[in-house]
Amino acid sequence: MEKIEDKNQQQEEEQVVNPWEVSAKEGGKIDYDKLIDKFGCQRLDQSFVDRVQRLTSRPPHVFLRRGVFFAHRDFNDILDAYERGEKFYLYTGRGPSSEALHLGHLIPFMFTKYLQDAFKVPLVIQLTDDEKCMWKNLSVEESQRLARENAKDIIACGFDISKTFIFSDFDYVGGAFYKNMVKVAKCVTYNKVVGIFGFTGEDHIGKVSFPPVQAVPSFPSSFPHLFSGKDNLRCLIPCAIDQDPYFRMTRDVAPRIGYHKPALIESLFFPALQGETGKMSASDPNSAIYVTDSVKDIKHKVNKHAFTGGQESIEKHRQYGANLEVDIPIKYLNFFLEDDAELEHIKKEYGAGRMLTGEVKKRLTEVLTQLVERHRRARAAVTDEMVDAFMAVRPLPSMFD
Amino acid sequence: MGYSKDQLLARLKELQIEFSQYEHPVVLTVEAQAKYVGNTGGFLSKNLFLKDKKHRYYVVSALVDTKVDLKVLSQRLGLGKGGLRMAPEEALGEILQVPLGCVTPFAVVNESARHVSLLLDQGFKSQDCCIFHPLSNDMSISLNSQGLDKFLKSIGRNPSYIDLEANPPVGKDQPPDLATFVPSDSPVLSDLPEKTPSSQDSTGKSVGAATNSAAVTAKAVKPSGNAQIVKEKPVDSVRPSIPAADAGKFVEELLDRASALLLSEISEDSIKQHGVQLGEVANNIKKCIGEDLKNLATIFKNTAYTEGFHAGTRYQPKRL
Numbered sequence: 221m222e223k224i225e226d227k228n229q230q231q232e233e234e235q236v237v238n239p240w241e242v243s244a245k246e247g248g249k250i251d252y253d254k255l256i257d258k259f260g261c262q263r264l265d266q267s268f269v270d271r272v273q274r275l276t277s278r279p280p281h282v283f284l285r286r287g288v289f290f291a292h293r294d295f296n297d298i299l300d301a302y303e304r305g306e307k308f309y310l311y312t313g314r315g316p317s318s319e320a321l322h323l324g325h326l327i328p329f330m331f332t333k334y335l336q337d338a339f340k341v342p343l344v345i346q347l348t349d350d351e352k353c354m355w356k357n358l359s360v361e362e363s364q365r366l367a368r369e370n371a372k373d374i375i376a377c378g379f380d381i382s383k384t385f386i387f388s389d390f391d392y393v394g395g396a397f398y399k400n401m402v403k404v405a406k407c408v409t410y411n412k413v414v415g416i417f418g419f420t421g422e423d424h425i426g427k428v429s430f431p432p433v434q435a436v437p438s439f440p441s442s443f444p445h446l447f448s449g450k451d452n453l454r455c456l457i458p459c460a461i462d463q464d465p466y467f468r469m470t471r472d473v474a475p476r477i478g479y480h481k482p483a484l485i486e487s488l489f490f491p492a493l494q495g496e497t498g499k500m501s502a503s504d505p506n507s508a509i510y511v512t513d514s515v516k517d518i519k520h521k522v523n524k525h526a527f528t529g530g531q532e533s534i535e536k537h538r539q540y541g542a543n544l545e546v547d548i549p550i551k552y553l554n555f556f557l558e559d560d561a562e563l564e565h566i567k568k569e570y571g572a573g574r575m576l577t578g579e580v581k582k583r584l585t586e587v588l589t590q591l592v593e594r595h596r597r598a599r600a601a602v603t604d605e606m607v608d609a610f611m612a613v614r615p616l617p618s619m620f621d
Numbered sequence: 622m623g624y625s626k627d628q629l630l631a632r633l634k635e636l637q638i639e640f641s642q643y644e645h646p647v648v649l650t651v652e653a654q655a656k657y658v659g660n661t662g663g664f665l666s667k668n669l670f671l672k673d674k675k676h677r678y679y680v681v682s683a684l685v686d687t688k689v690d691l692k693v694l695s696q697r698l699g700l701g702k703g704g705l706r707m708a709p710e711e712a713l714g715e716i717l718q719v720p721l722g723c724v725t726p727f728a729v730v731n732e733s734a735r736h737v738s739l740l741l742d743q744g745f746k747s748q749d750c751c752i753f754h755p756l757s758n759d760m761s762i763s764l765n766s767q768g769l770d771k772f773l774k775s776i777g778r779n780p781s782y783i784d785l786e787a788n789p790p791v792g793k794d795q796p797p798d799l800a801t802f803v804p805s806d807s808p809v810l811s812d813l814p815e816k817t818p819s820s821q822d823s824t825g826k827s828v829g830a831a832t833n834s835a836a837v838t839a840k841a842v843k844p845s846g847n848a849q850i851v852k853e854k855p856v857d858s859v860r861p862s863i864p865a866a867d868a869g870k871f872v873e874e875l876l877d878r879a880s881a882l883l884l885s886e887i888s889e890d891s892i893k894q895h896g897v898q899l900g901e902v903a904n905n906i907k908k909c910i911g912e913d914l915k916n917l918a919t920i921f922k923n924t925a926y927t928e929g930f931h932a933g934t935r936y937q938p939k940r941l
Contacts, residue, residue: 359796362801379919380923605928606924614930
């Protein structure tokens with residue numbers, strides 16, 4: 221049995237990580253070792269990265285090499301099965317709470333695209349418009365509209381339409397999907413769901429009955445138009461680690477209703493521009509780089525708002541070097557600079573004080589601009605018809621090619 | 622070509638929508654129109670053709686007495702306080718395909734107005750006779766809102782009526798109540814990307830001096846200004862046996878050719894300059910623009926699939 225987090229046991233000092241709130245201990249940063257320990261998932265070590273490289277015959281994704289995706293559950297089972305010739309499918313999603321997406325939002329999608337290309341497997345993407353309607357008190361129409369808008373940015377990440385099915389809960393829940401939801405719901409007591417998600421007597425019943433919606437895309441029988449006859453197909457879920465509670469619940473239920481447990485591969489949180497202790501928030505546009513930012517905006521945000529580990533004066537900097545632990549440009553480069561050798565060089569020179577903060581920021585601005593420009597170009601090519609096609613309930617005959 | 626008045630009237634009759642028609646000299650304003658049809662017992666409408674900062678268009682159609690405040694409307698749509706302006710005259714002809722002084726809800730029948738959002742005054746619902754121009758200023762037609770609805774539904778529009786005089790607060794906790802009326806697509810963008818052949822050319826040419834990989838990336842991938850639609854040519858010229866849908870293989874082949882081209886272009890001068898690093902230059906190119914080209918190819922593939930899918934949903938099976 222895996223450890224289920226009991227929210228009631230938290231003291232004030234503890235960090236809080238659940239699907240609706242992420243905050244570190246006062247003034248500190250998230251302790252990922254503690255998190256892995258508490259949640260009960262495994263570290264993703266170098267042997268995995270090497271194995272993925274061997275199995276896919278291509279260089280592993282930068283997020284794997286840099287430990288951005290750092291934890292997993294049963295990823296080794298997926299790889300074992302893959303080696304035997306058994307495929308799997310990918311499942312990821314987004315809660316469409318706002319129109320503006322920032323780079324942190326794109327990370328699971330960038331990684332999922334890599335997984336789709338490298339392993340040549342199909343993907344389902346869930347847009348939880350119902351969840352946002354309930355939690356953020358949006359109207360049904362508004363949450364559906366946001367789901368479609370977000371779908372365009374997701375599509376712009378480069379998913380292959382012949383292997384990808386995007387769906388919104390309001391459109392798709394019903395039929396086989398709903399049957400699985402009821403099967404899952406029957407296996408989770410009210411007390412358990414309160415224990416996992418911290419619901420109270422004041423929370424409305426919509427929230428309490430939502431978790432099965434996010435659980436059942438892990439089961440292939442939820443998608444009869446895609447996977448009929450393939451009840452044995454395994455599922456791999458790339459997500460940020462705060463989504464772990466949903467899938468702990470799912471993994472607990474799966475064997476009881478005769479399905480494989482879904483495997484997970486989990487990422488770190490993307491730090492705000494102001495630093496690890498700061499919070500990325502939709503109301504502060506300077507806390508993150510948005511996919512709609514212009515070249516000027518990016519330059520301005522990196523230069524004026526990025527928290528650095530550089531020293532106060534050039535002399536001090538040359539003497540002591542930069543504090544790489546808290547330096548945001550270095551952290552961002554860790555996520556987005558492809559070239560390992562160049563990153564090492566920058567870290568070395570900057571840490572020793574030979575390279576100045578300005579230079580690091582300049583390189584970061586280049587990298588981010590390239591990323592955002594590429595995204596914007598792809599986004600411009602996404603039409604409403606394309607969204608309709610991605611979201612159409614249709615077979616995907618070449619999904620394993 | 623835009624829908625004509627006669628085509629519209631014929632269509633209304635086809636749909637069995639009851640209406641009365643009144644011919645009169647060309648009128649450009651509501652006051653002028655009132656002189657001819659003001660005492661028919663119907664209620665005149667005022668029609669505004671508006672545009673926001675992101676080039677999205679709106680037709681606001683209301684009873685003459687309804688107060689329409691553009692600032693309030695702009696906020697309710699989520700466009701901020703000054704987001705709505707009167708659309709320029711050219712847009713009238715280009716998008717609504719009606720002459721000056723002839724804005725009317727019927728104009729959305731035109732393909733060019735597909736993305737124009739239509740906001741209808743709920744006041745229409747309580748009147749039996751509402752007067753609009755039928756795509757031409759020398760006539761007015763009077764019908765009730767059910768008739769208008771029937772017509773709009775027949776062209777795939779979902780008619781929704783709103784209280785144009787309402788002024789609800791809009792803030793952090795109160796999202797703009799008319800946000801769903803903002804068109805989500807800009808109609809001006811071309812659908813198909815055209816970059817693949819141009820990427821190949823620029824790859825070959827601009828690489829010669831390149832040791833700076835960023836510059837190569839920027840040059841090779843910048844979209845060309847014209848929106849040419851080039852579909853099958855690149856694939857055929859590459860090699861017919863490549864599966865057109867596999868973006869990775871498509872790009873590998875492009876890159877192989879590009880590097881072959883590059884290497885053949887390298888003369889003794891560059892050999893002196895770079896020495897043994899030539900192989901590295903080619904590898905660098907592959908590394909840097911490989912991803913970009915693959916993304917382009919994926920966009921290409923997705924677009925082609927979408928077109929096919931769209932056509933498939935409107936496919937008319939052969940009649941036996």
